[in-house]
Amino acid sequence: MTPDDLKYTKDHEWVRILPDGTAQFGITDFAQDALGDIVYVQLPAVGAAMTAGESVAEVESVKSVSEIYAPMAGQVLAVNDTLDASPEVMNADPYGAGWLVTFQPTDLAQAQDLLDAAAYEGITAH
Amino acid sequence: MSNAEQGEALQSALHSSHEELGAKWSDFGGWLMPLEYAGGGVTAEHEAVRNGVGIFDVSHLGTAQIVGPGAVAAIDAVLTNSLDRIGPGQAQYTLLCNDQGGVIDDIIAYRVSDDELILMPNAANCTTVLEILRAAIPADVQIHNLHTQTAIIAVQGPRSAHVLAALGLATDLEYMSFVSDTFDGVDVTVCRTGYTGELGFELAIDAGHAVALWKALLAVDGVVPCGLAARDTLRTEMGYPLHGQDLSPTITPVEAGVSWAVGWNKPIFAGKAALDVQRAHGPSRRLVGLLASERGIPRHDMVVRNASGDDIGLVTSGTFSPTLHQGIALALVNADVDGDVVVDVRGRSLPCTIVKPPFVTASPKA
Structure with a gap:
């Protein structure tokens, strides 16, 4: 259910470190399920600086709106433009086609401070 | 309790x-x-x-059963709508108002006979409604709370x-x-x-x-x-009001556009004096429909502004319309509002047009 090859934040974001040293992030299955049907996604500009823990995007569902916090410091390389027309992809495939941002981490070693899948499942378990 | x-x-x-x-x-x-x-x-x-x-x-x-001699007449002297408009086997939308004309609850009344009604108030207001009715109607008319x-x-x-x-x-x-x-x-x-x-x-x-x-x-x-x-x-x-948002003890039926649920010709009902005055002078604010012209969702309690940037009211209910794929809202705004408005969505101005609900073409009478 929670992919083992990703890192997680307590704010329900996932981070995928890519082979070329860049990284990608999105929201977890737990987060998309809590939001319900997502209808609007506001993403940062390509080139924007991200500060870890600060708001970088906004995801709005039929029933609520949620700020998305940068999981690590870095610079935005690309955003998932398909979410503009098809935000429901975040509900259907949160760890794949529903990714939000690809970025160049300022310090890749910061990824070690994030949670692994088991630790993340520990904070979402009821 | x-x-x-x-x-x-x-x-x-x-x-x-x-x-x-x-x-x-x-x-x-x-x-x-x-x-x-x-x-x-x-x-x-x-x-x-x-x-x-x-x-x-x-x-x-x-759900509450009101039963006893003259139950319908007793309730008709308290709730706003006229029970004369319906016969046995018919239901109507009606309101319980306070002395200021504010809406304590909106209720569906089912007329069983002259001596029996079923009332369906909102969950949160059921106890309050039944307490007020108990105090207002004769003792030989019984109220059974079947909630x-x-x-x-x-x-x-x-x-x-x-x-x-x-x-x-x-x-x-x-x-x-x-x-x-x-x-x-x-x-x-x-x-x-x-x-x-x-x-x-x-x-x-x-x-x-x-x-x-x-x-x-x-x-x-x-x-x-x-x-x-x-x-x-x-x-x-559909633009149907929800009590606690679009109707409340500080919002009157005249303001909320549900005057049709008031039996104005009745000699008595709770809130009549205040509502008669407001109806004669016209309300200072009214509930309108807002249709977002751009991406964004107006939500409860967001501020509505006119073209000059003046605050003119608040969103009372707002959501994404799954039918229209647009933001829609009900808002209580100054009665003299004219032209397009904006809603302050977390610091962004979302342009909206004022429309008369329903926002969609559905009808329960079809």
């Missing part, structure tokens, strides 16, 4: 059936009720009701009559009328009422028999269980 006031959420008789369907829960007026179901979600559930049929557990709604004994299942959508027919229940009813029937030997009141804007029925049954009825409805081909999130998007698309 109810359990709700003690901080313990009440559960519907259908609670375990909702758990089996993977319900996500929310508190509604002190009741823990399904918001949406696994495998559905608010959008799919909304569309099922607009295009097919959905069923909702609305057992959180209050926790009664389960109510709403069957809503263009295919709703087919579903009732499949269970052998009556469907040949005028809008806002009701009839006694039976399901599997158990009494069921079939009401042609609802809160979605579609053809629909509400079924009232003793709570002890509710699970069998719910499961029989679900077993009919095409029936989708729907949570109260979809009920809210459906009613907002």
